[in-house]
Amino acid sequence: MASKAIFSTLRRSLTKPNRAVSRRHHLSTSSAATASEPYAGDEHAIVMKGVRISGRPLYLDMQSTTPLDPRVFDAMNASSIYDYGNPHSRTHLYGWEAENAVEVARIQVAKLIGASPKEIVFLSGATEANNTVVKGVMHFYKDKKRHVITTQTEHKCVLDSCRHLQQEGFEVTYLPVRTDGLVDLEMLREAIRPDTGLVSVMAVNNEIGVVQPMEEIGRICKEHKVPFHTDAAQAIGKIPVDVEKWNVSFMSMSGHKIYGPKGIGAMYVRRRPRVRLEPLMNGGGQERGLRSGTLATQQVVGFGVACELAMKEMEYDEKWIKRLQERLLNGVREKLDGVVVNGSLESRYAGNLNLSFAYVEGESLLMGLKEVAVSSGSACTSASLEPSYVLRALGVDEDMAHTSIRFGIGRFTTEEEIDKAVELTVKQVEKLREMSPLYEMVKEGIDIKNIQWSQH
Amino acid sequence: MVAKCQVISLCRSLLRAGRKYPDYNIREYTKRRTLDGFRMNGNLTDPSKVIEAYAQGKQQLEVVERVLKVYLAYAYPPKTNHIMELKV
Numbered sequence: 001m002a003s004k005a006i007f008s009t010l011r012r013s014l015t016k017p018n019r020a021v022s023r024r025h026h027l028s029t030s031s032a033a034t035a036s037e038p039y040a041g042d043e044h045a046i047v048m049k050g051v052r053i054s055g056r057p058l059y060l061d062m063q064s065t066t067p068l069d070p071r072v073f074d075a076m077n078a079s080s081i082y083d084y085g086n087p088h089s090r091t092h093l094y095g096w097e098a099e100n101a102v103e104v105a106r107i108q109v110a111k112l113i114g115a116s117p118k119e120i121v122f123l124s125g126a127t128e129a130n131n132t133v134v135k136g137v138m139h140f141y142k143d144k145k146r147h148v149i150t151t152q153t154e155h156k157c158v159l160d161s162c163r164h165l166q167q168e169g170f171e172v173t174y175l176p177v178r179t180d181g182l183v184d185l186e187m188l189r190e191a192i193r194p195d196t197g198l199v200s201v202m203a204v205n206n207e208i209g210v211v212q213p214m215e216e217i218g219r220i221c222k223e224h225k226v227p228f229h230t231d232a233a234q235a236i237g238k239i240p241v242d243v244e245k246w247n248v249s250f251m252s253m254s255g256h257k258i259y260g261p262k263g264i265g266a267m268y269v270r271r272r273p274r275v276r277l278e279p280l281m282n283g284g285g286q287e288r289g290l291r292s293g294t295l296a297t298q299q300v301v302g303f304g305v306a307c308e309l310a311m312k313e314m315e316y317d318e319k320w321i322k323r324l325q326e327r328l329l330n331g332v333r334e335k336l337d338g339v340v341v342n343g344s345l346e347s348r349y350a351g352n353l354n355l356s357f358a359y360v361e362g363e364s365l366l367m368g369l370k371e372v373a374v375s376s377g378s379a380c381t382s383a384s385l386e387p388s389y390v391l392r393a394l395g396v397d398e399d400m401a402h403t404s405i406r407f408g409i410g411r412f413t414t415e416e417e418i419d420k421a422v423e424l425t426v427k428q429v430e431k432l433r434e435m436s437p438l439y440e441m442v443k444e445g446i447d448i449k450n451i452q453w454s455q456h
Numbered sequence: 457m458v459a460k461c462q463v464i465s466l467c468r469s470l471l472r473a474g475r476k477y478p479d480y481n482i483r484e485y486t487k488r489r490t491l492d493g494f495r496m497n498g499n500l501t502d503p504s505k506v507i508e509a510y511a512q513g514k515q516q517l518e519v520v521e522r523v524l525k526v527y528l529a530y531a532y533p534p535k536t537n538h539i540m541e542l543k544v
Contacts, residue, residue: 044537053539054539054542055537055538055539055541055542056537056538056539057539058538058539058540059481067481067482070482070519070520070523070527071516071519071523073523073526074519074522074523077526316489316492371539411485412481412482412484412485413481414481414484414485414488414540416540417540420539420540
Protein backbone atom coordinates (compact mmCIF):
# COMPACT_ATOMS: atom_id res chain seq x y z
CA MET A 1 0.00 0.00 0.00
CA ALA A 2 2.63 2.39 1.06
CA SER A 3 4.81 1.36 -1.85
CA LYS A 4 1.83 1.97 -4.15
CA ALA A 5 1.41 5.46 -2.71
CA ILE A 6 5.14 6.11 -3.06
CA PHE A 7 5.16 4.87 -6.63
CA SER A 8 2.09 6.94 -7.55
CA THR A 9 3.57 10.15 -6.14
CA LEU A 10 6.84 9.34 -7.88
CA ARG A 11 5.00 8.80 -11.14
CA ARG A 12 3.08 12.05 -10.70
CA SER A 13 6.20 14.02 -9.92
CA LEU A 14 8.03 12.51 -12.84
CA THR A 15 5.29 12.85 -15.47
CA LYS A 16 3.88 16.26 -14.58
CA PRO A 17 6.77 18.38 -15.75
CA ASN A 18 7.11 16.23 -18.87
CA ARG A 19 3.45 16.67 -19.70
CA ALA A 20 3.77 20.40 -19.19
CA VAL A 21 6.83 20.53 -21.41
CA SER A 22 5.14 18.51 -24.16
CA ARG A 23 2.11 20.82 -24.06
CA ARG A 24 4.36 23.79 -24.67
CA HIS A 25 6.04 21.95 -27.54
CA HIS A 26 2.64 21.00 -28.93
CA LEU A 27 1.51 24.63 -28.82
CA SER A 28 4.64 25.88 -30.50
CA THR A 29 4.47 23.38 -33.36
CA SER A 30 0.79 24.06 -33.99
CA SER A 31 1.37 27.78 -34.07
CA ALA A 32 4.30 27.20 -36.37
CA ALA A 33 2.05 25.16 -38.67
CA THR A 34 -0.64 27.84 -38.85
CA ALA A 35 1.81 30.64 -39.34
CA SER A 36 2.06 31.30 -43.06
CA GLU A 37 5.15 33.50 -43.13
CA PRO A 38 6.99 32.42 -46.24
CA TYR A 39 9.81 34.96 -45.99
CA ALA A 40 12.61 35.01 -43.46
CA GLY A 41 13.39 38.36 -41.89
CA ASP A 42 9.76 39.41 -41.63
CA GLU A 43 10.62 41.75 -38.79
CA HIS A 44 11.21 44.40 -41.47
CA ALA A 45 7.72 44.06 -42.96
CA ILE A 46 6.00 47.28 -43.90
CA VAL A 47 2.63 48.02 -42.32
CA MET A 48 0.82 50.90 -43.97
CA LYS A 49 -2.88 51.72 -44.30
CA GLY A 50 -3.83 48.49 -42.59
CA VAL A 51 -1.89 46.34 -45.06
CA ARG A 52 1.14 44.27 -44.22
CA ILE A 53 3.64 43.62 -46.99
CA SER A 54 6.87 41.79 -46.47
CA GLY A 55 8.98 44.09 -48.59
CA ARG A 56 8.88 46.84 -51.18
CA PRO A 57 6.56 45.74 -54.01
CA LEU A 58 7.59 45.20 -57.62
CA TYR A 59 7.08 48.42 -59.52
CA LEU A 60 4.96 47.69 -62.58
CA ASP A 61 3.11 50.98 -62.93
CA MET A 62 5.26 52.83 -65.46
CA GLN A 63 2.29 54.61 -67.05
CA SER A 64 1.45 56.60 -63.96
CA THR A 65 5.04 57.68 -63.40
CA THR A 66 8.59 56.41 -63.82
CA PRO A 67 11.55 56.35 -61.44
CA LEU A 68 14.25 58.93 -61.98
CA ASP A 69 17.13 57.65 -64.13
CA PRO A 70 20.47 58.09 -62.28
CA ARG A 71 22.00 59.92 -65.24
CA VAL A 72 19.14 62.45 -65.19
CA PHE A 73 19.57 62.81 -61.44
CA ASP A 74 23.26 63.54 -61.93
CA ALA A 75 22.58 66.32 -64.43
CA MET A 76 19.85 67.82 -62.26
CA ASN A 77 22.08 67.86 -59.19
CA ALA A 78 24.83 69.73 -60.97
CA SER A 79 22.33 72.20 -62.35
CA SER A 80 20.57 72.76 -59.01
CA ILE A 81 23.82 73.70 -57.39
CA TYR A 82 25.36 75.89 -60.04
CA ASP A 83 22.64 77.19 -62.37
CA TYR A 84 20.72 79.14 -59.78
CA GLY A 85 20.38 82.32 -61.79
CA ASN A 86 17.12 83.36 -63.35
CA PRO A 87 17.30 82.31 -67.00
CA HIS A 88 15.42 85.44 -68.00
CA SER A 89 17.96 87.85 -66.44
CA ARG A 90 19.79 89.38 -69.36
CA THR A 91 22.30 91.46 -67.46
CA HIS A 92 24.69 89.15 -65.62
CA LEU A 93 26.62 85.89 -65.88
CA TYR A 94 24.29 83.90 -63.64
CA GLY A 95 21.38 84.63 -65.93
CA TRP A 96 23.42 83.85 -69.04
CA GLU A 97 24.59 80.50 -67.65
CA ALA A 98 21.08 79.48 -66.66
CA GLU A 99 19.77 80.57 -70.04
CA ASN A 100 22.44 78.46 -71.77
CA ALA A 101 21.39 75.42 -69.76
CA VAL A 102 17.75 75.98 -70.73
CA GLU A 103 18.62 76.41 -74.40
CA VAL A 104 20.66 73.20 -74.42
CA ALA A 105 17.67 71.38 -72.95
CA ARG A 106 15.40 72.93 -75.53
CA ILE A 107 17.58 71.59 -78.34
CA GLN A 108 17.56 68.13 -76.74
CA VAL A 109 13.76 68.07 -76.50
CA ALA A 110 13.35 69.39 -80.04
CA LYS A 111 15.67 66.74 -81.48
CA LEU A 112 13.57 63.98 -79.94
CA ILE A 113 10.42 65.05 -81.77
CA GLY A 114 11.98 66.39 -84.97
CA ALA A 115 11.11 70.04 -84.31
CA SER A 116 13.04 73.30 -84.19
CA PRO A 117 14.09 74.49 -80.69
CA LYS A 118 12.21 77.74 -81.19
CA GLU A 119 8.94 75.81 -81.23
CA ILE A 120 9.27 74.32 -77.74
CA VAL A 121 7.62 75.97 -74.73
CA PHE A 122 8.41 74.64 -71.25
CA LEU A 123 5.63 74.44 -68.69
CA SER A 124 4.67 72.44 -65.65
CA GLY A 125 3.49 69.26 -67.30
CA ALA A 126 1.31 67.67 -69.92
CA THR A 127 -1.86 68.65 -68.07
CA GLU A 128 -0.96 72.33 -68.30
CA ALA A 129 0.02 71.91 -71.95
CA ASN A 130 -3.30 70.23 -72.77
CA ASN A 131 -5.25 72.93 -70.99
CA THR A 132 -3.29 75.72 -72.68
CA VAL A 133 -3.76 74.29 -76.15
CA VAL A 134 -7.41 73.30 -75.94
CA LYS A 135 -8.61 76.44 -74.24
CA GLY A 136 -6.06 78.79 -75.77
CA VAL A 137 -6.67 77.87 -79.41
CA MET A 138 -10.44 78.01 -79.12
CA HIS A 139 -10.40 81.29 -77.23
CA PHE A 140 -8.14 82.83 -79.85
CA TYR A 141 -10.33 81.80 -82.77
CA LYS A 142 -13.64 82.13 -80.94
CA ASP A 143 -15.26 84.36 -83.52
CA LYS A 144 -14.83 82.03 -86.47
CA LYS A 145 -14.32 78.54 -85.00
CA ARG A 146 -16.82 77.07 -82.57
CA HIS A 147 -16.27 73.29 -82.84
CA VAL A 148 -13.75 70.89 -81.29
CA ILE A 149 -13.30 67.22 -82.11
CA THR A 150 -11.79 64.81 -79.62
CA THR A 151 -12.12 61.13 -78.76
CA GLN A 152 -13.82 59.36 -75.87
CA THR A 153 -10.58 57.81 -74.66
CA GLU A 154 -8.61 61.02 -74.11
CA HIS A 155 -6.93 61.89 -70.87
CA LYS A 156 -9.17 63.45 -68.24
CA CYS A 157 -7.54 66.90 -68.59
CA VAL A 158 -8.47 67.13 -72.28
CA LEU A 159 -12.02 65.94 -71.64
CA ASP A 160 -12.42 68.32 -68.73
CA SER A 161 -11.11 71.27 -70.78
CA CYS A 162 -13.60 70.39 -73.52
CA ARG A 163 -16.39 70.28 -70.95
CA HIS A 164 -15.31 73.74 -69.76
CA LEU A 165 -15.49 74.96 -73.37
CA GLN A 166 -18.94 73.45 -73.73
CA GLN A 167 -20.09 75.47 -70.74
CA GLU A 168 -18.74 78.57 -72.46
CA GLY A 169 -20.84 77.82 -75.55
CA PHE A 170 -18.53 75.89 -77.87
CA GLU A 171 -19.58 72.59 -79.43
CA VAL A 172 -17.59 69.43 -78.86
CA THR A 173 -17.79 66.12 -80.70
CA TYR A 174 -16.52 63.12 -78.74
CA LEU A 175 -15.64 60.52 -81.36
CA PRO A 176 -16.34 56.95 -80.35
CA VAL A 177 -13.58 54.34 -80.75
CA ARG A 178 -13.71 50.82 -82.09
CA THR A 179 -13.42 47.81 -79.80
CA ASP A 180 -9.68 47.69 -80.37
CA GLY A 181 -9.32 51.27 -79.18
CA LEU A 182 -8.46 52.89 -82.51
CA VAL A 183 -10.26 55.89 -83.92
CA ASP A 184 -12.42 55.34 -86.99
CA LEU A 185 -10.97 57.60 -89.69
CA GLU A 186 -14.20 57.82 -91.68
CA MET A 187 -16.08 59.10 -88.65
CA LEU A 188 -13.37 61.69 -88.11
CA ARG A 189 -13.61 62.84 -91.70
CA GLU A 190 -17.40 63.16 -91.44
CA ALA A 191 -17.21 65.00 -88.13
CA ILE A 192 -15.00 67.81 -89.42
CA ARG A 193 -17.06 70.94 -90.16
CA PRO A 194 -16.07 74.30 -91.66
CA ASP A 195 -16.03 75.83 -88.19
CA THR A 196 -13.85 73.12 -86.55
CA GLY A 197 -11.07 74.80 -84.64
CA LEU A 198 -9.12 71.83 -83.22
CA VAL A 199 -8.79 68.06 -83.45
CA SER A 200 -7.26 66.44 -80.37
CA VAL A 201 -6.27 62.76 -80.41
CA MET A 202 -3.75 61.29 -78.02
CA ALA A 203 -0.89 59.34 -79.57
CA VAL A 204 -0.56 56.52 -77.03
CA ASN A 205 -3.35 55.91 -74.58
CA ASN A 206 -2.25 55.80 -70.96
CA GLU A 207 -4.75 53.12 -69.89
CA ILE A 208 -4.84 50.63 -72.73
CA GLY A 209 -1.64 51.51 -74.59
CA VAL A 210 -2.98 51.58 -78.14
CA VAL A 211 -1.14 53.72 -80.67
CA GLN A 212 -3.50 55.73 -82.85
CA PRO A 213 -2.89 56.03 -86.63
CA MET A 214 -1.27 59.45 -86.30
CA GLU A 215 -0.07 59.87 -89.88
CA GLU A 216 -3.51 59.26 -91.35
CA ILE A 217 -5.19 61.58 -88.88
CA GLY A 218 -2.57 64.23 -89.63
CA ARG A 219 -3.22 63.88 -93.34
CA ILE A 220 -6.98 64.28 -92.86
CA CYS A 221 -6.44 67.38 -90.73
CA LYS A 222 -4.06 68.88 -93.28
CA GLU A 223 -6.62 68.34 -96.07
CA HIS A 224 -9.28 70.20 -94.14
CA LYS A 225 -6.78 72.74 -92.74
CA VAL A 226 -7.68 72.03 -89.09
CA PRO A 227 -4.99 72.31 -86.39
CA PHE A 228 -4.11 68.91 -84.95
CA HIS A 229 -3.20 68.57 -81.28
CA THR A 230 -1.86 65.39 -79.75
CA ASP A 231 -1.16 64.48 -76.15
CA ALA A 232 2.12 62.64 -76.60
CA ALA A 233 3.02 62.32 -72.93
CA GLN A 234 3.11 58.52 -73.11
CA ALA A 235 4.54 58.45 -76.63
CA ILE A 236 7.78 60.44 -76.65
CA GLY A 237 10.89 58.44 -76.08
CA LYS A 238 8.94 55.23 -76.55
CA ILE A 239 7.73 55.24 -80.15
CA PRO A 240 9.35 57.28 -82.92
CA VAL A 241 7.71 60.72 -82.93
CA ASP A 242 8.08 63.14 -85.82
CA VAL A 243 6.00 66.30 -85.94
CA GLU A 244 6.51 66.66 -89.69
CA LYS A 245 5.40 63.13 -90.52
CA TRP A 246 2.45 63.30 -88.17
CA ASN A 247 1.62 66.84 -89.28
CA VAL A 248 0.79 67.99 -85.76
CA SER A 249 0.41 71.64 -84.87
CA PHE A 250 0.51 71.15 -81.10
CA MET A 251 2.00 68.44 -78.91
CA SER A 252 2.00 68.00 -75.13
CA MET A 253 4.93 66.32 -73.45
CA SER A 254 5.56 65.32 -69.88
CA GLY A 255 8.85 64.83 -68.08
CA HIS A 256 8.05 62.23 -65.50
CA LYS A 257 6.89 59.60 -67.99
CA ILE A 258 10.35 59.29 -69.58
CA TYR A 259 12.44 58.83 -66.44
CA GLY A 260 12.72 62.57 -65.89
CA PRO A 261 11.68 64.82 -63.02
CA LYS A 262 8.10 65.57 -62.05
CA GLY A 263 6.69 69.06 -62.42
CA ILE A 264 8.04 69.79 -65.89
CA GLY A 265 6.62 69.36 -69.35
CA ALA A 266 6.77 70.96 -72.74
CA MET A 267 4.45 72.07 -75.48
CA TYR A 268 5.30 72.06 -79.17
CA VAL A 269 3.66 74.95 -81.05
CA ARG A 270 4.21 74.96 -84.78
CA ARG A 271 5.68 78.04 -86.41
CA ARG A 272 5.27 77.18 -90.10
CA PRO A 273 2.33 77.44 -90.84
CA ARG A 274 1.80 79.64 -87.83
CA VAL A 275 -0.92 78.70 -85.36
CA ARG A 276 -1.93 81.21 -82.73
CA LEU A 277 -2.98 80.55 -79.21
CA GLU A 278 -4.03 82.59 -76.23
CA PRO A 279 -1.77 82.02 -73.20
CA LEU A 280 -3.15 80.63 -69.97
CA MET A 281 -0.44 82.22 -67.83
CA ASN A 282 -0.06 85.95 -68.39
CA GLY A 283 2.91 87.87 -67.14
CA GLY A 284 6.32 88.96 -68.33
CA GLY A 285 6.07 87.39 -71.77
CA GLN A 286 8.58 84.58 -71.25
CA GLU A 287 8.52 81.52 -73.55
CA ARG A 288 7.33 83.48 -76.60
CA GLY A 289 4.53 85.02 -74.52
CA LEU A 290 2.80 81.65 -74.33
CA ARG A 291 3.77 80.78 -70.78
CA SER A 292 5.03 83.51 -68.48
CA GLY A 293 6.91 82.71 -65.34
CA THR A 294 10.46 81.89 -64.29
CA LEU A 295 11.63 78.51 -65.51
CA ALA A 296 12.84 75.97 -62.98
CA THR A 297 16.28 75.50 -64.51
CA GLN A 298 17.18 72.17 -62.93
CA GLN A 299 13.82 70.63 -63.89
CA VAL A 300 14.28 71.82 -67.46
CA VAL A 301 17.82 70.45 -67.58
CA GLY A 302 16.60 67.12 -66.19
CA PHE A 303 13.86 66.96 -68.80
CA GLY A 304 16.34 67.70 -71.57
CA VAL A 305 18.76 64.98 -70.44
CA ALA A 306 15.87 62.54 -70.11
CA CYS A 307 14.82 63.29 -73.69
CA GLU A 308 18.36 62.83 -74.99
CA LEU A 309 18.71 59.53 -73.14
CA ALA A 310 15.35 58.38 -74.45
CA MET A 311 16.45 59.11 -77.99
CA LYS A 312 19.70 57.16 -77.58
CA GLU A 313 18.16 54.22 -75.75
CA MET A 314 14.86 53.97 -77.63
CA GLU A 315 15.81 50.97 -79.73
CA TYR A 316 17.48 49.09 -76.89
CA ASP A 317 14.59 49.73 -74.50
CA GLU A 318 12.01 48.78 -77.10
CA LYS A 319 13.64 45.39 -77.67
CA TRP A 320 13.86 44.70 -73.95
CA ILE A 321 10.32 45.83 -73.16
CA LYS A 322 8.82 43.86 -76.05
CA ARG A 323 10.61 40.76 -74.76
CA LEU A 324 9.26 41.30 -71.26
CA GLN A 325 5.73 41.94 -72.50
CA GLU A 326 5.71 38.65 -74.41
CA ARG A 327 7.06 36.85 -71.38
CA LEU A 328 4.32 38.34 -69.19
CA LEU A 329 1.48 37.65 -71.60
CA ASN A 330 2.60 34.11 -72.42
CA GLY A 331 3.28 33.35 -68.78
CA VAL A 332 -0.22 34.39 -67.75
CA ARG A 333 -1.93 32.78 -70.74
CA GLU A 334 -0.19 29.43 -70.19
CA LYS A 335 -1.62 29.01 -66.73
CA LEU A 336 -4.97 30.81 -66.96
CA ASP A 337 -7.84 30.94 -69.39
CA GLY A 338 -10.31 33.76 -69.68
CA VAL A 339 -7.61 36.41 -69.99
CA VAL A 340 -8.55 39.26 -72.33
CA VAL A 341 -6.19 41.97 -73.54
CA ASN A 342 -8.01 45.31 -73.66
CA GLY A 343 -7.17 47.19 -76.80
CA SER A 344 -5.50 46.20 -80.04
CA LEU A 345 -2.51 43.89 -79.62
CA GLU A 346 -0.91 44.91 -82.91
CA SER A 347 -1.09 48.68 -82.74
CA ARG A 348 0.17 48.98 -79.19
CA TYR A 349 3.06 50.28 -77.17
CA ALA A 350 4.72 47.21 -75.68
CA GLY A 351 5.20 48.61 -72.21
CA ASN A 352 1.50 48.87 -71.46
CA LEU A 353 -0.45 45.66 -70.95
CA ASN A 354 -4.04 45.94 -69.81
CA LEU A 355 -5.50 42.54 -68.94
CA SER A 356 -8.99 41.57 -67.82
CA PHE A 357 -9.51 38.30 -65.96
CA ALA A 358 -12.97 36.78 -66.36
CA TYR A 359 -14.97 35.43 -63.42
CA VAL A 360 -12.85 37.24 -60.87
CA GLU A 361 -13.91 40.10 -58.62
CA GLY A 362 -11.77 43.14 -59.25
CA GLU A 363 -11.35 44.65 -55.82
CA SER A 364 -10.37 41.38 -54.20
CA LEU A 365 -7.86 40.74 -56.97
CA LEU A 366 -6.21 44.08 -56.32
CA MET A 367 -6.22 43.54 -52.56
CA GLY A 368 -4.47 40.23 -53.04
CA LEU A 369 -1.86 41.70 -55.37
CA LYS A 370 -0.30 43.92 -52.75
CA GLU A 371 3.23 42.79 -53.55
CA VAL A 372 2.98 44.05 -57.12
CA ALA A 373 2.47 47.76 -57.65
CA VAL A 374 -0.01 47.88 -60.51
CA SER A 375 -2.92 50.04 -61.43
CA SER A 376 -6.43 48.95 -62.20
CA GLY A 377 -8.94 50.07 -64.76
CA SER A 378 -11.34 51.66 -62.33
CA ALA A 379 -9.34 52.99 -59.44
CA CYS A 380 -7.15 55.42 -61.28
CA THR A 381 -10.01 57.43 -62.69
CA SER A 382 -12.18 58.13 -59.70
CA ALA A 383 -12.53 57.52 -56.01
CA SER A 384 -15.73 55.58 -56.61
CA LEU A 385 -15.65 52.10 -58.07
CA GLU A 386 -17.04 53.26 -61.37
CA PRO A 387 -15.26 51.39 -64.16
CA SER A 388 -12.92 53.48 -66.25
CA TYR A 389 -14.47 55.54 -69.03
CA VAL A 390 -11.80 54.33 -71.43
CA LEU A 391 -12.82 50.70 -71.00
CA ARG A 392 -16.45 51.66 -71.25
CA ALA A 393 -15.74 53.45 -74.55
CA LEU A 394 -14.14 50.25 -75.82
CA GLY A 395 -17.37 48.44 -75.13
CA VAL A 396 -15.98 46.20 -72.38
CA ASP A 397 -18.63 44.68 -70.07
CA GLU A 398 -18.81 46.12 -66.58
CA ASP A 399 -17.67 42.95 -64.85
CA MET A 400 -14.62 42.65 -67.14
CA ALA A 401 -13.85 46.34 -66.73
CA HIS A 402 -13.74 45.91 -62.97
CA THR A 403 -11.15 43.16 -63.14
CA SER A 404 -8.82 44.94 -65.51
CA ILE A 405 -5.23 45.36 -64.41
CA ARG A 406 -2.68 47.55 -66.15
CA PHE A 407 0.89 46.23 -66.09
CA GLY A 408 3.44 48.89 -66.93
CA ILE A 409 6.85 47.65 -68.06
CA GLY A 410 9.76 50.02 -68.31
CA ARG A 411 13.49 50.38 -68.76
CA PHE A 412 14.32 49.20 -65.25
CA THR A 413 12.05 46.15 -65.08
CA THR A 414 13.83 42.80 -64.87
CA GLU A 415 12.87 39.35 -66.10
CA GLU A 416 12.75 37.99 -62.58
CA GLU A 417 10.25 40.69 -61.62
CA ILE A 418 8.03 39.72 -64.53
CA ASP A 419 8.22 36.04 -63.56
CA LYS A 420 7.35 36.91 -59.99
CA ALA A 421 4.45 39.11 -61.10
CA VAL A 422 3.13 36.28 -63.28
CA GLU A 423 3.41 33.87 -60.37
CA LEU A 424 1.62 36.18 -57.93
CA THR A 425 -1.15 37.10 -60.38
CA VAL A 426 -1.80 33.51 -61.41
CA LYS A 427 -1.86 32.38 -57.77
CA GLN A 428 -4.30 35.10 -56.79
CA VAL A 429 -6.62 34.59 -59.77
CA GLU A 430 -6.67 30.82 -59.25
CA LYS A 431 -7.42 31.28 -55.56
CA LEU A 432 -10.34 33.59 -56.34
CA ARG A 433 -11.68 31.40 -59.11
CA GLU A 434 -11.59 28.35 -56.87
CA MET A 435 -13.88 30.15 -54.46
CA SER A 436 -16.15 31.44 -57.21
CA PRO A 437 -19.41 29.57 -57.89
CA LEU A 438 -19.76 31.38 -61.23
CA TYR A 439 -16.53 29.80 -62.45
CA GLU A 440 -17.77 26.36 -61.43
CA MET A 441 -20.89 26.87 -63.49
CA VAL A 442 -18.86 28.03 -66.46
CA LYS A 443 -16.63 24.95 -66.23
CA GLU A 444 -19.74 22.75 -66.27
CA GLY A 445 -20.72 24.44 -69.49
CA ILE A 446 -23.57 26.70 -68.35
CA ASP A 447 -23.79 29.99 -70.23
CA ILE A 448 -23.93 32.68 -67.56
CA LYS A 449 -25.73 35.28 -69.63
CA ASN A 450 -28.73 33.03 -70.25
CA ILE A 451 -29.46 32.03 -66.69
CA GLN A 452 -32.85 32.71 -65.17
CA TRP A 453 -31.99 33.64 -61.61
CA SER A 454 -34.81 32.62 -59.30
CA GLN A 455 -35.99 34.96 -56.61
CA HIS A 456 -35.73 33.77 -53.01
CA MET B 457 44.56 53.63 -79.23
CA VAL B 458 42.74 51.85 -76.49
CA ALA B 459 44.17 48.53 -75.32
CA LYS B 460 42.01 45.49 -74.68
CA CYS B 461 42.98 45.34 -71.01
CA GLN B 462 41.82 48.95 -70.54
CA VAL B 463 38.43 48.11 -71.98
CA ILE B 464 38.08 45.06 -69.77
CA SER B 465 39.18 47.04 -66.76
CA LEU B 466 36.58 49.73 -67.52
CA CYS B 467 33.87 47.10 -67.84
CA ARG B 468 34.89 45.53 -64.57
CA SER B 469 34.93 48.89 -62.75
CA LEU B 470 31.45 49.71 -64.04
CA LEU B 471 30.09 46.35 -62.93
CA ARG B 472 31.77 46.63 -59.54
CA ALA B 473 30.37 50.12 -58.97
CA GLY B 474 26.92 49.08 -60.14
CA ARG B 475 26.81 46.22 -57.66
CA LYS B 476 26.85 48.65 -54.73
CA TYR B 477 23.56 50.40 -55.50
CA PRO B 478 20.96 49.98 -52.74
CA ASP B 479 18.07 50.03 -55.22
CA TYR B 480 17.32 46.62 -56.83
CA ASN B 481 16.08 47.94 -60.19
CA ILE B 482 18.97 50.32 -60.78
CA ARG B 483 21.49 47.69 -59.76
CA GLU B 484 20.13 45.17 -62.25
CA TYR B 485 19.81 47.80 -64.99
CA THR B 486 23.41 48.95 -64.57
CA LYS B 487 24.68 45.40 -64.87
CA ARG B 488 22.54 44.59 -67.92
CA ARG B 489 23.21 47.87 -69.72
CA THR B 490 26.97 47.69 -69.13
CA LEU B 491 27.24 44.16 -70.47
CA ASP B 492 25.00 44.88 -73.45
CA GLY B 493 26.78 48.14 -74.18
CA PHE B 494 30.21 46.50 -74.24
CA ARG B 495 28.84 43.62 -76.28
CA MET B 496 27.26 45.92 -78.88
CA ASN B 497 30.49 47.91 -79.32
CA GLY B 498 32.66 44.78 -79.27
CA ASN B 499 33.10 44.63 -83.03
CA LEU B 500 34.23 48.20 -83.65
CA THR B 501 37.36 48.38 -85.80
CA ASP B 502 37.57 52.11 -86.60
CA PRO B 503 40.11 53.52 -84.06
CA SER B 504 38.38 56.90 -83.68
CA LYS B 505 35.09 55.15 -82.90
CA VAL B 506 36.83 52.93 -80.37
CA ILE B 507 38.33 55.96 -78.61
CA GLU B 508 34.93 57.67 -78.64
CA ALA B 509 33.17 54.64 -77.17
CA TYR B 510 35.88 54.28 -74.51
CA ALA B 511 35.54 57.96 -73.58
CA GLN B 512 31.78 57.55 -73.27
CA GLY B 513 32.30 54.53 -71.07
CA LYS B 514 34.69 56.45 -68.83
CA GLN B 515 32.16 59.28 -68.55
CA GLN B 516 29.43 56.82 -67.58
CA LEU B 517 31.73 55.37 -64.93
CA GLU B 518 32.17 58.85 -63.43
CA VAL B 519 28.40 59.38 -63.41
CA VAL B 520 27.76 55.99 -61.80
CA GLU B 521 30.30 56.59 -59.03
CA ARG B 522 29.07 60.14 -58.33
CA VAL B 523 25.44 59.14 -58.17
CA LEU B 524 26.27 56.11 -56.04
CA LYS B 525 27.75 58.36 -53.36
CA VAL B 526 24.50 60.32 -53.12
CA TYR B 527 22.32 57.20 -53.16
CA LEU B 528 24.36 55.64 -50.37
CA ALA B 529 24.36 58.86 -48.36
CA TYR B 530 20.58 58.88 -48.18
CA ALA B 531 19.68 55.36 -47.01
CA TYR B 532 15.95 55.95 -47.43
CA PRO B 533 13.64 54.21 -46.74
CA PRO B 534 15.52 52.44 -43.99
CA LYS B 535 15.77 48.73 -43.48
CA THR B 536 13.15 47.56 -45.95
CA ASN B 537 14.00 45.03 -48.61
CA HIS B 538 12.61 44.71 -52.08
CA ILE B 539 10.43 41.66 -52.58
CA MET B 540 12.95 40.22 -55.02
CA GLU B 541 15.70 40.44 -52.40
CA LEU B 542 13.83 38.52 -49.72
CA LYS B 543 14.86 34.90 -49.27
CA VAL B 544 11.91 32.51 -49.32
